[in-house]
Amino acid sequence: MTRKFIFHHDGVHYYRLSVYRMRMNVQSVYTYLVDDVLIDTGQRHNRENIYNLVHDKNISKILLTHHHEDHSGNVAFLMRKKQVKGYAHPKCSEILSVGYSTSALAKILNGSVDRAFLDNLYETDIVETEHHRLEPIYTPGHSEDHYCYFERKKGWLFSGDIFVAEKIKYFAPYESLFQQIDSIKKLLQLDFDVLFCSHNPKLEDGKQRLKNKLQFFEDFSGEVEKYYRQGHNSRQIFALMGGKENYYYKVLTLGNFTAENMVRSVVKELKKAGS
Ligand SMILES: [Fe+2]
Numbered sequence: 001m002t003r004k005f006i007f008h009h010d011g012v013h014y015y016r017l018s019v020y021r022m023r024m025n026v027q028s029v030y031t032y033l034v035d036d037v038l039i040d041t042g043q044r045h046n047r048e049n050i051y052n053l054v055h056d057k058n059i060s061k062i063l064l065t066h067h068h069e070d071h072s073g074n075v076a077f078l079m080r081k082k083q084v085k086g087y088a089h090p091k092c093s094e095i096l097s098v099g100y101s102t103s104a105l106a107k108i109l110n111g112s113v114d115r116a117f118l119d120n121l122y123e124t125d126i127v128e129t130e131h132h133r134l135e136p137i138y139t140p141g142h143s144e145d146h147y148c149y150f151e152r153k154k155g156w157l158f159s160g161d162i163f164v165a166e167k168i169k170y171f172a173p174y175e176s177l178f179q180q181i182d183s184i185k186k187l188l189q190l191d192f193d194v195l196f197c198s199h200n201p202k203l204e205d206g207k208q209r210l211k212n213k214l215q216f217f218e219d220f221s222g223e224v225e226k227y228y229r230q231g232h233n234s235r236q237i238f239a240l241m242g243g244k245e246n247y248y249y250k251v252l253t254l255g256n257f258t259a260e261n262m263v264r265s266v267v268k269e270l271k272k273a274g275s
Pocket of ligand 1: 066068142143
């Protein structure tokens with residue numbers, strides 16, 4: 001069963017695309033329509049819903065924040081249906097052009113991702129709409145192809161998956177905590193208040209919320225580093241920090257999305273730095 005919700009804020013239309021399994025909401029993602037530019041496209045399992053929402057809208061281009069299936073699941077379909085081009089970070093274009101194979105479980109939860117041929121968008125390329133200018137800000141760490149889109153005049157940040165929440169507990173194995181710290185520091189140089197986040201929009205205090213997330217990451221990595229320097233490995237550090245797994249997530253993601261991965265990410269990079 002799938003449901004949809006429609007929201008508006010200061011001229012931006014946005015849509016919540018949720019996937020339910022056994023009456024549980026297993027995934028909600030937001031897509032944003034800024035004048036005639038659509039940011040992200042939702043999961044494959046919400047194809048009918050996103051199409052119903054945008055089929056009569058004037059769309060001139062689609063931007064992706066990154067290649068993950070809950071953002072890119074309908075990009076090829078919508079490009080074809082609306083006869084428009086899609087744009088993303090070059091790495092995202094590359095991934096989607098060769099085909100991005102989601103895990104068996106992700107296929108069940110969100111659906112698969114079709115190959116898509118996007119145009120490369122560079123940080124120097126500003127996307128102009130009728131009323132707005134969207135600046136791509138390269139923000140790796142959650143994924144290597146991640147862009148946020150910044151609307152300077154309005155102080156809006158379309159933040160993809162860089163925020164999600166002030167405190168997070170779980171990481172996928174490919175995520176880098178230190179890179180996310182660098183990306184958040186880069187974003188904090190900008191003047192914004194609204195976080196048009198892909199999973200958890202915050203219409204005020206966005207910058208403070210992102211500062212809080214930075215503080216959380218710095219405290220977390222500092223504690224991991226303290227134990228690492230005492231000679232402990234990731235598993236021991238996780239236990240020393242009182243870490244607890246959510247076994248539902250762990251089983252559901254075949255061990256991919258775990259709390260211990262946050263510790264592992266820090267330890268891996270400390271080792272790499274030779275410290
Ligand atoms: Fe993501």
